[in-house]
Amino acid sequence: MDTHKAKLILDKYRAGICSEEELALLESWYVDSQSADIDLISEHDLIAVKNDIWNTLPVHNEAETIPVKKIKLSTPFKYWVAAVALIILSVSIYLINHNDFMLKVNNKFAAAHIKPGSAKATLTLANGKTIVLDNANNGVIAGQNGASVIKTNGENLSYQRENNTSSVETINLLSVPAGGFYTLTLSDGTKVWLNSKSSLKYPTCFVGNERRVELTGEGYFEVAHNANQPFKVKTKGQVIEVLGTRFNINAYGDENSINTSLLQGSIKIWAQDIPAKVLSPGEKAILADNALSIQHSNVEDEIDWVNNDFIFNNSDLCSILRKISRWYNVEIDCPAELSNMKFSGKISRSKNIQQVLNIMELTGSVNFKIEERRITVMP
Template identity: 35%
Template sequence: MSKQDFRLLLEKYLTDSITDGELKYLNELLHSGKNDADLEALIDETLSAVSAEADHDIAATLFNRISTAAKAIENDTDQKAPVVAANRIRTKRIWAYAAAAVIIIMIATFNFWDRGSRADIQISAVMDSRKDIAPPGAAKAVITLSNGQNIILDSAANGTVAVQGNASVVKTADGQIVYNARGRAPANRQLLYNTLTVPKGSKVVSITLSDGTTVWLNAASSLRYPAVFTGNDRKVSITGEVYFEVAKDRSRQFIVEANGVSTKVLGTHFNINAYEDEPETRITLLEGAVKIESRGSEQMLTPGQQAVITPAGNIHIDTNTDMEEVMAWKEGRFQFGGAGIEEVMREIMRWYNVEIEYEGNIRQHFRGGISRNVEVSKVFKMLEATGAVHFKIADKKIIVTP
């Protein structure tokens, strides 16, 4: 088993998302000692990071927590815990497991160190499960047809749900949407525009357009598109966050409009974050090439680059983009690379469909990730491990305090 897979198992255990089969496998690994080197390497990585970025008091607090955890493991009689009886393991390994229980949270999830600030390492008690908020359980998307009719995808039967011009709109068995065009429409045929809307609190939805382009929409996003493309280009518009894998067609460029910015391609993979409540529009290229146009300015992107466009239309090219962070939403994760609390909470607001209220100022910045397929309290538990922020759930409102 790779170190990354081992780390993932530990993360699942610590976030209570581990399956019975995975828990049994983790127990076997810890009993065998085969992954002791990986465990020690994870501990060394984190202790190095702590010594570089944390002050003496924080390091002392960490040591005390590991010590407490080690004593708890020695006395642990809970068969669900991934440890073995004290008389069957070495003291060094007890301390290794204890350190992992404290440290893996930091390096694999949400206990972050912010330069210039201090974080008291305390993990709050788990919130009352009756007040918890579950992740989205369904794709709550709606297609609005050219005649204004709405199709609620969650309740629509599989198969053909509508016909638009010479295209059939099909819902597949796995809940995705496919537009099947019967031949290429004449260039002079009037376009029939449809809109796919994915509200807050919905799972990610994917749609395959009539030209074969596949599009994924994050929560609180929309896509307006022709049922069948005609003419010399393929033009769509979006709100929110959308990822495109554009079908190649050298005779017709693909154009995406968002917040007054045009992204023009022939066939490529790219992500656009154009939420209205974000300070900039961000276009990130994964494959191919795109041209960005904004208020008379033009920029070309190459793979790995991100265009950051301000409300004034200025374009800045970031050549050091974290692709894992950009694409985390599509892979079912929250991932932050130094985000402030308001940026973090905007993602949580859209995904869990909650209101956010702030009481006091929080200066901490957060680095790390966690699955989006967990209750909101588990996300908060990781954030609270910094000691810089706390949360209260009041129905569908989240109150954020220092």
């Protein structure tokens, strides 16, 4: 910030037209003598602002009416007493009248320990052996029933089919924890992105007349076309059949519905005793309360996480907080009385968690308190 802007903020403060952001910046100058920006303000201006605050205090006016015994102090001691008094007064005023600002300061320090998600996952082989992929080196990490398991780029697992003559499928499980993501290339060339707290069960090589995998959580699929071997994704409560297409499935257990969004191609959905329905690009299927409905949707928003973004498009508070909780691996309870609040915005998932929460705080309708890895929502 340049000197001209700093003086402009001071002028706006004296005129009583400071925005909340400018007032917060002024307060930070006032209480933080280590601030890099404080050098932009002259000592005269700082004293003037402090005098303004002092003159507005009721305790100041009352103190003038109370007779006190005068004590003559030496000049150096006067300055020392005045400095101590000013520090005590400044801290007292700040703590009493600026709770919101203190909350933001405390949140800033707590948020520094909460990192965005990163590439991490655990691979469970058919024999029960587990491999923590974020600790494994790039290259071939296992051989499974005619397929080599290869880790590349630190965040992708791929299966390269070799000589597989077995008629029995060997099943692997890729599990992504909270605060993680991972990508997977199956032996047929199908690509899968797994979001936080998700897992995919799949064969190392597909055999038979279909390609079947099982998903929990959220996954985005780009299915390799094979008309002779349909690709099927099983989740809790539904099965999706495709030939070659791009789609996203959100099937988290803590969500109220299973949402399937189609970006390209065509898919057919079966759900328990409900007649099968076919989706076209730009449509989303919602399975909730034993009913399957289809609606038009901005399906690109449904794969915001694949592009490492959060996109909120009139989204309800509780669904937003569940996304944040999974990605940053924190605990958040959404109060029932706030569940109908709606928010819109876009921000990178690589941002600090406080920056994400600030989008909602800017509305003035909700605030957040961060304590270690727990976040409290306050109206």
